[in-house]
Amino acid sequence: MPIEVEGKTFETDEEGYLANINDWEPGVATVMSKEDDLELTDEHWDIINYLREYYEEYQIAPAVRVLTKAVGKKFGKDKGNSKYLYGLFPYGPAKQACRYAGLPKPTGCV
Amino acid sequence: MSETIKNFLYLNRRAPYGTIYAWESLEVVLIGAAFDQDVSLAFLDDGVFQLTKGQDTAAVGMKNFSPTYAALGDYEVKKVYIEKESLEERGLSLDDLQHLTWEDEDDDYAEKDSIHLVTRAEMAAIMDGADVVFSF
Numbered sequence: 001m002p003i004e005v006e007g008k009t010f011e012t013d014e015e016g017y018l019a020n021i022n023d024w025e026p027g028v029a030t031v032m033s034k035e036d037d038l039e040l041t042d043e044h045w046d047i048i049n050y051l052r053e054y055y056e057e058y059q060i061a062p063a064v065r066v067l068t069k070a071v072g073k074k075f076g077k078d079k080g081n082s083k084y085l086y087g088l089f090p091y092g093p094a095k096q097a098c099r100y101a102g103l104p105k106p107t108g109c110v
Numbered sequence: 111m112s113e114t115i116k117n118f119l120y121l122n123r124r125a126p127y128g129t130i131y132a133w134e135s136l137e138v139v140l141i142g143a144a145f146d147q148d149v150s151l152a153f154l155d156d157g158v159f160q161l162t163k164g165q166d167t168a169a170v171g172m173k174n175f176s177p178t179y180a181a182l183g184d185y186e187v188k189k190v191y192i193e194k195e196s197l198e199e200r201g202l203s204l205d206d207l208q209h210l211t212w213e214d215e216d217d218d219y220a221e222k223d224s225i226h227l228v229t230r231a232e233m234a235a236i237m238d239g240a241d242v243v244f245s246f
Contacts, residue, residue: 058181059173063140066184073219 005031017099021055024102032100036091044088046075051101061098061106117148119240122157127172132160135246136178143185150189150240154196154233161192161207176208183212183224190224193233
């Protein structure tokens with residue numbers, strides 16, 4: 001179902017992932033999070049921006065295990081665990097954070 | 111975990127574009143690595159072209175997935191074997207290929223080389239020693 005952001009329409013696939021990663025703008029994440037009744041904090045944006053940087057560099061969305069390790073290294077050991085990431089994104093970092101970031105579903109995520 | 115960790119070897123023998131083999135192989139490798147298996151990759155025959163630097167796919171209309179090989183280290187894939195004869199037969203050397211590394215957490219995140227140049231005879235021994243071999 002397409003989503004509306006400030007009057008603009010963005011195409012998504014049947015699971016709600018953005019059809020074209022290059023269309024993304026921060027408003028997309030804000031609108032998607034509102035639909036999930038989630039308020040995005042700086043901590044959420046750290047993860048969303050990191051996912052976009054990762055995709056930019058490697059052309060893939062990282063597996064959860066890879067993301068967890070990288071978050072620990074970049075933002076502090078206390079944050080490098082799935083409890084922290086699931087605390088931020090209750091539906092899972094892959095399903096929720098990648099979707100907000102406009103990325104395709106991570107490889108290996110079923 | 112009591113599960114046995116098997117040693118998986120993925121053989122990459124074809125040029126990166128024109129067929130879907132190279133990309134499919136890379137996806138399977140990334141999925142396999144996410145399940146804590148012992149994964150190694152081998153590049154031989156035209157497969158050595160998969161790792162060449164400076165790929166530009168604009169004219170063939172396929173996604174340039176060569177940056178994804180650099181993520182292999184994040185997925186704990188630390189063994190990438192390149193066959194020396196295959197490189198030489200195509201007028202290539204290791205300098206024409208990407209430099210792949212992995213970070214050793216137990217050694218203060220030191221970057222270590224993933225790529226190992228091996229001869230055809232050594233490659234045969236590596237295949238022989240693998241529990242499971244996938245050929246792409």
